[in-house]
Amino acid sequence: xDIIIRNSSTVPIYEQIKDQIKNKIITEELKxxxxxxxxxxxxxxxxxSVITTKNAYEELVKEGYxxxxxxxxxxxxxxxxxxxxxxxxxxxxxxxxxxxxIAKLNNIDKQVxxxxxxxxxxxxx
Amino acid sequence: xxxxxxxxxLMIKSNFKILGFLIVFYIVMGFMGQMDISFIxxxxxxxxxxxxxxxxxxxxxxxxxVALPNGRLNxxxxxxLATILLIVVTAFLMLILSVIMAYSQNTVINWENIIFTLxxxxxxxxxxxSFMFPIIYKMGIEKARICIFAGVFGIIILAGLxxxxxxxxxxxxxxxxxxxxxxxxxxxxxxxxxxxxxxxxLKIYLKKEF
Amino acid sequence: MENILEVSNLSKKYQDFxxxxxxxxxxxxxxxxxxxxNGAGKTTTIKAILNVINKxxxxxxxxxxxxxxxxxxxxxxxxxxxxxxxxxxxxxPQDIDKIMAGIYKNWDTDLYQKYLKDFGLIASNQxxxxxxxxxxxxxxxxxxSHHPKLLILDEPTSGLDPVxxxxxxxxxxxxxxxxDCSILISTHITSELEQIADYxxxxxxGKIVFSESCLDIFDNYGLVKCTEEEFKQIKKEDYVxxxxxxxxxxxxxxxxxxxxxxxxxSTIDKITLDKLMVLMIKGDx
Numbered sequence: 344x345d346i347i348i349r350n351s352s353t354v355p356i357y358e359q360i361k362d363q364i365k366n367k368i369i370t371e372e373l374k375x376x377x378x379x380x381x382x383x384x385x386x387x388x389x390x391x392s393v394i395t396t397k398n399a400y401e402e403l404v405k406e407g408y409x410x411x412x413x414x415x416x417x418x419x420x421x422x423x424x425x426x427x428x429x430x431x432x433x434x435x436x437x438x439x440x441x442x443x444x445i446a447k448l449n450n451i452d453k454q455v456x457x458x459x460x461x462x463x464x465x466x467x468x
Numbered sequence: 469x470x471x472x473x474x475x476x477x478l479m480i481k482s483n484f485k486i487l488g489f490l491i492v493f494y495i496v497m498g499f500m501g502q503m504d505i506s507f508i509x510x511x512x513x514x515x516x517x518x519x520x521x522x523x524x525x526x527x528x529x530x531x532x533x534v535a536l537p538n539g540r541l542n543x544x545x546x547x548x549l550a551t552i553l554l555i556v557v558t559a560f561l562m563l564i565l566s567v568i569m570a571y572s573q574n575t576v577i578n579w580e581n582i583i584f585t586l587x588x589x590x591x592x593x594x595x596x597x598s599f600m601f602p603i604i605y606k607m608g609i610e611k612a613r614i615c616i617f618a619g620v621f622g623i624i625i626l627a628g629l630x631x632x633x634x635x636x637x638x639x640x641x642x643x644x645x646x647x648x649x650x651x652x653x654x655x656x657x658x659x660x661x662x663x664x665x666x667x668x669x670l671k672i673y674l675k676k677e678f
Numbered sequence: 679m680e681n682i683l684e685v686s687n688l689s690k691k692y693q694d695f696x697x698x699x700x701x702x703x704x705x706x707x708x709x710x711x712x713x714x715x716n717g718a719g720k721t722t723t724i725k726a727i728l729n730v731i732n733k734x735x736x737x738x739x740x741x742x743x744x745x746x747x748x749x750x751x752x753x754x755x756x757x758x759x760x761x762x763x764x765x766x767x768x769x770x771p772q773d774i775d776k777i778m779a780g781i782y783k784n785w786d787t788d789l790y791q792k793y794l795k796d797f798g799l800i801a802s803n804q805x806x807x808x809x810x811x812x813x814x815x816x817x818x819x820x821x822x823s824h825h826p827k828l829l830i831l832d833e834p835t836s837g838l839d840p841v842x843x844x845x846x847x848x849x850x851x852x853x854x855x856x857x858d859c860s861i862l863i864s865t866h867i868t869s870e871l872e873q874i875a876d877y878x879x880x881x882x883x884g885k886i887v888f889s890e891s892c893l894d895i896f897d898n899y900g901l902v903k904c905t906e907e908e909f910k911q912i913k914k915e916d917y918v919x920x921x922x923x924x925x926x927x928x929x930x931x932x933x934x935x936x937x938x939x940x941x942x943x944s945t946i947d948k949i950t951l952d953k954l955m956v957l958m959i960k961g962d963x
Contacts, residue, residue, distance in 0.1 A: 353948055355893070383854065387848075387851040387855065390848075390851070391873055394891055394892060470781075471776075471778060471779065472777075472780070472781065473780070474780050479768060482768035482769060482804075483768065523766055527765065527766050527767075528760070529763070535730055535756070535760070536753060536758075536781050536782075537754045537782065538753070542781075675733075677732060
């Protein structure tokens with residue numbers, strides 16, 4: 344499992360960890376019922392503090408992506424894929440909204456934006 | 469507490485090369501009739517113990533020792549026990565040397581003489597260390613050095629004045645009466661004096677901050 | 679959460695320095711960084727915790743026990759590295775093994791030998807042949823080898839190169855893999871600490887400035903850089919400290935989210951502990 348922490352990012356480290364694990368659950372890189380590394384060993388391997396990984400896991404539990412079994416550890420929960428996808432879609436919506444706002448402010452045509460979108464999407468593949 | 473004693477003994481052992489050389493040197497001098505070794509060995513014994521205090525101060529050992537389990541009590545206790553051990557070894561060494569010396573010079577072994585010399589130097593060593601330890605614990609080794617010098621100097625002057633101005637005939641007569649008991653008195657003092665010194669040192673050390 | 683160490687209202691007067699009402703607590707299983715300038719009171723506080731100084735006001739509890747009344751029991755479960763303490767140079771790590779086995783009932787010779795091996799320390803060499811980093815590692819190995827529950831370390835990384843510091847931080851992270859174990863590290867080198875510490879207690883001139891979880895610190899505190907014009911718009915209660923530089927102002931804010939909402943300043947930088955310390959000590963109110 345790859346988790347990449349960027350210390351230079353303004354996103355807090357616990358949020359970076361949380362988001363990356365969440366993505367791995369949605370893309371099923373982490374399967375339902377899979378045991379996640381313990382808070383302490385993850386902290387050690389990521390070279391971050393225990394409280395950081397603890398917070399990331401607690402938020403994942405709160406959002407329903409991870410289940411905790413006392414004295415055993417953290418497992419990937421059975422998630423409702425539709426709801427999870429919905430959440431990601433609304434994130435995309437928000438970001439596109441910002442883009443569209445900038446376009447409108449500068450009188451940029453919708454087609455131009457769609458073209459950029461096409462190019463960017465293909466490029467990433 | 470064994471650990472604290474081991475620390476002092478291991479440090480003495482690490483310096484053994486120099487010590488061994490000195491001892492050999494003094495023995496040779498002794499054989500040549502240049503120096504009386506019965507005086508040198510106890511003197512070295514005192515110097516070695518004082519040097520362990522210097523090492524401790526140099527390494528900030530006390531602050532660390534105090535943070536170890538029962539560190540305050542054990543550190544003081546160990547210092548006294550290590551000293552006693554060293555004195556016993558020294559006394560044993562002196563005994564052997566005296567015997568060898570007597571054989572080599574083809575003289576008859578005067579046991580009484582040897583035992584009395586031995587007892588005298590052991591008593592001297594114990595007395596001076598018992599006097600120094602509480603001062604070192606109270607003042608720290610640096611200041612204690614000055615203090616000990618001043619103390620010894622003071623005692624010598626005091627004794628001088630005493631002999632000069634006080635009629636000691638009465639005291640002399642009283643001491644003469646005790647003549648038969650001297651070994652007993654010295655033996656008792658060898659136990660009692662270090663014990664009192666230990667209690668005082670401990671009391672100082674338990675309250676000390678580092 | 680259970681606290682492994684509680685210091686409350688610790689006060690101590692010296693001629694030229696006063697420790698005043700120092701209060702903080704370290705939860706079980708966590709690493710706390712104890713930061714501040716040289717001479718801010720870190721070593722004095724640690725010495726009081728360890729009973730190296732014993733005339734002070736206030737109360738210190740370790741493992742829930744009073745540290746004066748239960749000193750022996752507590753000290754057997756604490757591992758200590760002190761600043762400016764050295765094992766006698768003429769001894770060897772082997773000697774230290776023998777000495778400590780006679781001091782700690784729970785001394786683990788095998789574990790000690792393993793640490794020596796891991797740290798690349800040759801047991802039969804005299805300590806005087808060791809570099810500064812090796813000596814610190816020896817002290818840390820010694821502090822760890824009686825299975826302590828709490829490590830108290832005064833400046834364990836000062837004077838060490840970055841590689842040695844990283845190695846030592848790694849040792850500490852391994853130590854707290856056991857969730858009953860905690861660490862208090864005093865230091866003025868905050869860069870490594872920033873990554874692994876769960877809590878930070880900041881002391882300045884004998885007083886605690888704050889004692890908080892790192893999450894709260896980095897979530898709440900921020901660094902604002904602005905022009906003089908912008909600075910004049912900002913109300914005094916909205917920043918903690920400011921520093922006037924030649925070309926700009928630097929502001930330490932304690933609640934970056936509400937600050938961002940209130941003012942139109944676009945970027946608030948992440949704060950580092952170093953910067954936080956500097957602004958707290960040198961900045962103006």
